[in-house]
Amino acid sequence: MEGNGEEGSSFQRREEVEIAIVGGGMGGLALALALQERGITAHLFEKRGITHAHLFEKHHDLLSDTATAIGIGANGMKALDGIRSGLSKVMEDAGTYVSCRKLTLVNKKGEVQYREQTFEQGEYVSIGFKQAQLVLASYINKDLIHCSHRLVRFESSEAGVDAYFEVTDEDTSSLEYVKVVHTKLLVGADGIWSVVRRMIVGDSPRYLHYVDWNAYVPNPGGKLFGGHGEHEIVLLFDEDGDTRSWLVDAGKGFSLWILRKLDLSGDLAKTLKRSKGGLGIPGSKVEHYSNLMDWMDGMILKRQSRQLMKLIFLSGQLWIVCQ
Numbered sequence: 575m576e577g578n579g580e581e582g583s584s585f586q587r588r589e590e591v592e593i594a595i596v597g598g599g600m601g602g603l604a605l606a607l608a609l610q611e612r613g614i615t616a617h618l619f620e621k622r623g624i625t626h627a628h629l630f631e632k633h634h635d636l637l638s639d640t641a642t643a644i645g646i647g648a649n650g651m652k653a654l655d656g657i658r659s660g661l662s663k664v665m666e667d668a669g670t671y672v673s674c675r676k677l678t679l680v681n682k683k684g685e686v687q688y689r690e691q692t693f694e695q696g697e698y699v700s701i702g703f704k705q706a707q708l709v710l711a712s713y714i715n716k717d718l719i720h721c722s723h724r725l726v727r728f729e730s731s732e733a734g735v736d737a738y739f740e741v742t743d744e745d746t747s748s749l750e751y752v753k754v755v756h757t758k759l760l761v762g763a764d765g766i767w768s769v770v771r772r773m774i775v776g777d778s779p780r781y782l783h784y785v786d787w788n789a790y791v792p793n794p795g796g797k798l799f800g801g802h803g804e805h806e807i808v809l810l811f812d813e814d815g816d817t818r819s820w821l822v823d824a825g826k827g828f829s830l831w832i833l834r835k836l837d838l839s840g841d842l843a844k845t846l847k848r849s850k851g852g853l854g855i856p857g858s859k860v861e862h863y864s865n866l867m868d869w870m871d872g873m874i875l876k877r878q879s880r881q882l883m884k885l886i887f888l889s890g891q892l893w894i895v896c897q
């Protein structure tokens with residue numbers, strides 16, 4: 575990155591790069607790595623304050639923990655190897671391969687159907703979200719990753735694009751200065767609330783009206799709770815797919831449990847508003863959950879000889895009690 579020093583006020587600095595990618599999520603990291611592998615230098619700007627040291631040496635938990643794992647299917651595996659030869663195997667080693675996906679479907683009459691899909695090793699990987707990001711980031715030249723850079727706006731002209739970043743102190747998150755990055759190409763990989771997209775397209779994200787509960791927990795050897803075997807994903811769907819549950823071997827002794835509920839009326843989502851990403855208004859989900867509990871219990875007990883876990887409401891909070 576060519577720095578021209580400070581310009582205008584001491585609060586503003588200018589720099590110049592060939593390609594600027596905004597956002598260090600899976601998309602931004604994958605693109606930065608793919609370009610690097612092809613000898614094209616692209617700088618990546620991430621608003622969160624993750625230093626390279628954090629990424630690769632210690633404090634891995636400082637990476638924003640999404641409390642989830644992701645599944646990478648056959649197309650994703652091919653794409654990874656297209657980015658860098660052998661990358662899909664590295665992902666598999668950092669997570670786990672999936673050998674079987676078991677689906678239990680209950681129709682309106684309560685009849686249960688089972689389906690199983692098997693996979694060859696190398697076809698399907700399950701991996702913690704954070705681990706997948708770390709794998710991608712580990713190959714990217716550390717001088718190309720700029721953390722604590724939040725894009726606020728950009729201006730484009732014949733000469734290229736001027737992207738305005740607020741640069742914050744990593745420890746205190748206080749604003750230090752504004753950096754204007756001049757670039758030939760600005761790529762928006764800044765997620766669902768993308769500033770780049772908002773400025774170009776102007777639309778808002780579309781809400782699919784699903785509410786998810788996720789629990790990504792250490793479960794070595796399945797000792798904490800059963801429900802899925804090694805290298806397995808177990809799915810429970812009602813006929814319309816309005817209520818779904820996943821139990822996933824996420825690799826490295828972790829399991830992921832997801833419960834997803836269609837919420838067209840928005841009643842359930844309303845209870846979450848006070849605490850974004852948390853458990854929401856205390857006690858408010860008891861009613862919603864008690865129905866789901868029956869549904870889950872019914873399916874799990876039919877599907878398996880032992881009970882997976884109990885959901886208990888205590889003092890307005892939801893507790894998951896596992897065997």
Ligand SMILES: Cc1cc2nc3c(=O)[nH]c(=O)nc-3n(C[C@H](O)[C@H](O)[C@H](O)COP(=O)(O)OP(=O)(O)OC[C@H]3O[C@@H](n4cnc5c(N)ncnc54)[C@H](O)[C@@H]3O)c2cc1C
Pocket residue numbers: 596597598599600601602619620621622642643644645646723724725726763764765766767768769786788
């Ligand atoms: C619970 C859950 C489970 C999922 N499971 C799967 C799955 O199994 N398989 C699958 O393929 N997909 C799955 N997905 C979807 C997948 O996670 C997303 O599609 C993917 O992460 C999107 O990547 P992204 O890089 O576009 O955006 P993000 O991962 O959102 O990354 C955007 C990045 O940009 C940064 N940023 C935002 N604004 C700015 C700004 N102004 N300036 C600088 N940086 C900024 C953010 O901090 C973030 O790091 C799942 C998603 C969720 C929520």
